[in-house]
Amino acid sequence: MTAVTQSDSTILIIDDNADTIRLLSAMVRGQARVLFATNGAAGIDIARLQRPQLILLDVEMAGMDGFAVCDVIRRDPALRSSAIIFVTAQSSPEAEIACLDAGAVDFIPKPLNAAVVQARVRTHLRLQAALATLDGLAHQDGLTGLFNRRHFDSQLATEFARHRRHGMPLGLALVDVDHFKLYNDQYGHQQGDACLKAVAGAIREGARRPGELAARYGGEEFVVLLPNTRREELLTYGDWLCSRVTMLDLPHPTAPTAPAVTISVGLCSMLPAEGDTPEALLHKADMALYEAKAAGRNRGVV
Ligand code: GH3
Ligand code: MG
Ligand code: MG
Ligand code: MG
Ligand code: MG
Numbered sequence: 061m062t063a064v065t066q067s068d069s070t071i072l073i074i075d076d077n078a079d080t081i082r083l084l085s086a087m088v089r090g091q092a093r094v095l096f097a098t099n100g101a102a103g104i105d106i107a108r109l110q111r112p113q114l115i116l117l118d119v120e121m122a123g124m125d126g127f128a129v130c131d132v133i134r135r136d137p138a139l140r141s142s143a144i145i146f147v148t149a150q151s152s153p154e155a156e157i158a159c160l161d162a163g164a165v166d167f168i169p170k171p172l173n174a175a176v177v178q179a180r181v182r183t184h185l186r187l188q189a190a191l192a193t194l195d196g197l198a199h200q201d202g203l204t205g206l207f208n209r210r211h212f213d214s215q216l217a218t219e220f221a222r223h224r225r226h227g228m229p230l231g232l233a234l235v236d237v238d239h240f241k242l243y244n245d246q247y248g249h250q251q252g253d254a255c256l257k258a259v260a261g262a263i264r265e266g267a268r269r270p271g272e273l274a275a276r277y278g279g280e281e282f283v284v285l286l287p288n289t290r291r292e293e294l295l296t297y298g299d300w301l302c303s304r305v306t307m308l309d310l311p312h313p314t315a316p317t318a319p320a321v322t323i324s325v326g327l328c329s330m331l332p333a334e335g336d337t338p339e340a341l342l343h344k345a346d347m348a349l350y351e352a353k354a355a356g357r358n359r360g361v362v
Contacts (some may be wrong), residue, residue, distance in 0.1 A: 068112055070095060071187050074103030074129060075118035075147065080172075084116060084147070087177045091185060100124030104132055112142055113188040114181065116168070119159070121149035127162050128346070134163040141192065143184055147172075165215060188239040201276040203253060204260035210281060215278060216338045219271075219285060223331035227330040231289030231329040233298060234345040238282040238322045239315040246314050253308055255321055256280060262304045275305035285347075287302015292327040298352075322358035324349060327362075 069092040077082050088094060088175035095110060100121055107115060115133065119126035126146060128246050133139050146159040149170040159167045164324055165187075199211040207215075216232075223230040229243045237243075237259060244252040260274075267274045268329035271287040286297070302323055326349025330341050350362040 065343055069093070069114070069188065070112040071114045071181065072097065072103065072107055072110065072112040072142075073117060074098075074100060075116075075122075077118070079293045080118065080170075083172055084177065085173045086202055087172065088116075088181050092177065100126070100129035100132075103277070107133060107139055107142055108136070113140070113192075114184055115142055115144045115182065116147050116181075117144050117164070118233060119146055119150065121156075127158075130162045130164060132146065132224075139322070141188070141195065143188055145180065145184065155184060159161040171217065197251075197272055198273055201260075204257055204276050206260050206264060206282065207275040209275065209277055212273065212277065212285070213338075215273055216341075220336075220338045220341070222330055223288070224334075228288045229290050229329045229331045230290030230341065231291075231297075231327065232341050233284040233286065233294070233301065233360075234349045235282040235284070236326075236341070236349055236353070237325050238273055238317055238324055238353075239312065240280040241331060242314045243312050243321065258308050258310060259321065262308055263301065266304050272284045272359040286329075289329055294327040294329055294360075294362045297348055298327045298362065300347065300360075301325055302358055302360060317357045324352040324357045325360040325362045326350065327360055 067132065070091045071088055071094050072086050073096040083094065085094045095106055095112065097106050101124060104180055117126045119130060130144055133142065133144060144164040145168055146164045146167045147168045147170060148155065151169045156167050166185060166351050168177055168189055199207055201208040219230060243255060258284065260276065263274045263284065267284060273285040275283050278281040302325060304319060305323045308321065311319065312321045313319050326342060328344040328346045328348055330336065348361045354357050355361065
C-alpha cells in the first residue's frame, strides 16, 4: 500500500492560452510533474490516461468551456481521485460559488500570483495524498495488499449487474488454505501471516486477464472474480492456481495432505438471469470448495 506523495504527483493544466500554460507551469514545476492540454477534449483524454492528482482548469475556453470539462470529469468514476481547481479572471462571489458547485475543490484568480498558486497547489496535493492513503485503507487488505472484502463485495455487485446486462458468464474462484490451523500451530501466528502474504502474492500474480480481481475474503480465504469466463475455462484454472501455490514450496510438515502449503479452490460460472443474486454465485463456489476439501484438498472443483 503506497501513499501518493507530493513528489510523485501529477498536475494537468488545461488552458487555451499558451502563455498562461507557460506561466502556470513555471509556477508549479517544483511541486509535481506537469502536463498540459490546450483544449477541453484533449485535456479529458490526458486525464483519463494519466490520472493526475490535480487539474488546473481554465474556465473560458474556445469549444468546450471549463464547466463542460469539469462536468465530464466529475461523472467519470475512473477520475474520482483527480481534483479540479478552476483558474479564472471572473472573480465575483457568484463565479466562485459556480466553480465550487460544479465540483471543483478550489478557485485560483487571474491575474496569477505565484505565491498564491503555489500555496493552493501545495494544500491540495497534501489533501490528495491523504485521500489516497484513506482510499488504500478503505479498499485494500492491510496484511496482503490484495483488495479487501468490502471492495470485492462492491465490485461483485457491479460486475454481476454488468454481466446480466450483456448476457455474459461471470466466473468466481473461492480459495482456502489447507490445514492452516496446523501451520499456525507448528510455526506460530507471525510466520502464518508471512505464509498468507506469499499465497496472496501467488494469487495476485496469477490474475493475468484484464478485469480479473483478487481479494482477501477473510482469514485464510481468498477470492478471484473472473469476468466473462465460462465453466469450461474454469476446469483447468483451479488446478493451475493450486500448482502456483505448490510451487511456492512452503514447508508444512504436519499437514496430512502434503508436506507443503496447499490450497483448495471452489469454482463456478454463472450466466446471471433476472432474479439471480451475487450471493447465489458465492454459495455455489462455496459448495464446490467444500467438495474440493472433502475430495482430499490441493485441487480445484467446478
Ligand atoms: P482446512 O484445510 O479444512 O481449511 O483447515 P484449516 O485449518 O485451514 O481451517 P480452519 O478454518 O480450521 O482454520 C483456519 C485457520 O486460519 C485458523 C485461524 O487461526 C487461521 N487464520 C485466520 N486468519 C489468519 C491470519 O490473519 N493470520 C494467521 N496467521 N492465521 C489466520
Ligand atoms: Mg481561456
Ligand atoms: Mg477457511
Ligand atoms: Mg474452515
Ligand atoms: Mg483452511
